[in-house]
Amino acid sequence: MTDPFEVIAAFADGERVDPDALKGALSDPEGRQYLVDLLALRQVVQVTEPEHIARTRARFPRLRWAAAAMLLLALGGALLYTSQFFDRPPAPDRIVKLERGLDWRGN
Amino acid sequence: MADANLLFSAHRDGVFRYLSRLVGQAEAARDLTQDVFLRVVRGPVPQATDVEHRAWVFAIARNLALNHLRDRRRRPNTVELTDTARPATQELAAALQQALDALPAVERDVFLLRESAGLSYGEIATACELTVDAVRMRLHRARTGLRAALAGPMADQWARGVRIAQRDGRGSHD
Numbered sequence: 001m002t003d004p005f006e007v008i009a010a011f012a013d014g015e016r017v018d019p020d021a022l023k024g025a026l027s028d029p030e031g032r033q034y035l036v037d038l039l040a041l042r043q044v045v046q047v048t049e050p051e052h053i054a055r056t057r058a059r060f061p062r063l064r065w066a067a068a069a070m071l072l073l074a075l076g077g078a079l080l081y082t083s084q085f086f087d088r089p090p091a092p093d094r095i096v097k098l099e100r101g102l103d104w105r106g107n
Numbered sequence: 108m109a110d111a112n113l114l115f116s117a118h119r120d121g122v123f124r125y126l127s128r129l130v131g132q133a134e135a136a137r138d139l140t141q142d143v144f145l146r147v148v149r150g151p152v153p154q155a156t157d158v159e160h161r162a163w164v165f166a167i168a169r170n171l172a173l174n175h176l177r178d179r180r181r182r183p184n185t186v187e188l189t190d191t192a193r194p195a196t197q198e199l200a201a202a203l204q205q206a207l208d209a210l211p212a213v214e215r216d217v218f219l220l221r222e223s224a225g226l227s228y229g230e231i232a233t234a235c236e237l238t239v240d241a242v243r244m245r246l247h248r249a250r251t252g253l254r255a256a257l258a259g260p261m262a263d264q265w266a267r268g269v270r271i272a273q274r275d276g277r278g279s280h281d
Contacts, residue, residue, distance in 0.1 A: 006244070014227070037261060044203060045203065
């Protein structure tokens with residue numbers, strides 16, 4: 001990396017740079033101007049983000065809340081459903097009547 | 108091996124932002140973002156580091172976007188509807204889009220992967236199949252071109268003040 005502008009750009013981009021090379025690059029007024037331009041350009045990109053990008057970003061948290069609410073509803077429903085079995089015994093599907101005097105053991 | 112769901116939640120914002128800038132249409136960007144992660148889910152996720160996974164996901168996004176743009180150019184009668192930026196910045200957004208469109212494709216890709224998606228030089232190199240030195244050079248050329256084309260709007264930005272602000276590539280920025 002020998003171009004002083006590339007050193008400045010790498011620094012602004014969070015890349016590792018040689019401190020001496022950066023010092024040299026920033027000692028030139030043109031280098032300092034380039035750094036300011038680079039930051040201004042970055043902000044131009046950010047402030048001109050199309051509206052739908054901002055909307056999409058905002059929608060993701062709502063989706064998470066919706067998923068959490070659905071999970072809670074499902075858990076609540078399951079609890080309600082199973083609690084029916086704890087409150088009362090299940091209804092019989094066959095009734096066997098035993099009469100006094102009959103041999104219930106068969107034959 | 109990384110989970111496809113984790114890759115989706117980590118990179119969907121960045122991929123969508125990058126594709127939105129590249130194709131300029133919200134619906135197309137949404138469809139392409141979906142296609143990217145369908146490919147991620149369907150194919151085996153390579154064993155790699157998080158950084159390599161990010162580069163891999165963006166390489167898929169870039170290829171799909173290039174195919175989409177190529178197909179769109181083949182359909183001359185298609186009406187292109189560019190999504191509008193927030194009203195106060197519409198003119199600025201139009202100037203930026205025009206300047207981006209005037210850049211060579213690779214320079215535009217490298218610039219958007221850096222500024223819209225927040226990829227590092229190494230990740231951009233992997234996604235675009237370039238060397239890190241080539242990424243640095245292309246990025247510099249792209250910025251020089253944009254700097255010349257956007258001198259006026261950037262001067263307005265100076266008047267408002269500038270600060271160090273970086274994309275972290277995971278969907279959070281100011």
